[in-house]
Amino acid sequence: MLEISPRKVVQVIFQAREKQVAEAELRAFIGAMNEDEKASLVALTWIGRETYEAGELAEAIATAKAEASTPTENYLVNMPLFADYLEAGLEAIGISPADVEEDFFDR
Structure with a gap:
């Protein structure tokens, strides 16, 4: 089970795409997350680059x-x-990032 809200993930994606402008803000946002949220971000990244399959989400988290040795925001x-x-x-x-993004910006 994902241990971070899709909305937070979309916010990270948005900030990451604006990295040249908002890298410090992005690092601070990720750094302020709890360990479960950070692990979920890493797991989603690994699934996205096909290190793990979607069905292996719990294992990836x-x-x-278990293997966190570098600050997540740096990694x-x-x-x-x-x-x-x-x-x-x-x-x-x-989870459709576009649907989450629409909800994020409609509020």
């Missing part, structure tokens, strides 16, 4: 928690295509 922000992987990870588990 457990591995992310993810320094990863090429981070936003694309997150978006693909959400799609793989059946």
Whole structure:
């Protein structure tokens, strides 16, 4: 089960795509998350880059928690295509980033 709201993931994707302008804000946003949320972000990234399958979400989250040795914000922000992987990870588990984004900006 995903341990972060899709809305937060979409916010990270949005900030990551604006990285040149908002990298410090993105790092602070991720850094302020709890460990479960950080592990879910990492797991979604791994699913998006096809290190894990969507059905292995729980295993990916457990591995992310067990193997965390670098601050999550550094690990993810320094990863090429981070936003694309997150978006693909959400799609793989059946969540449409576009639908979440519409809801995010409609409020």
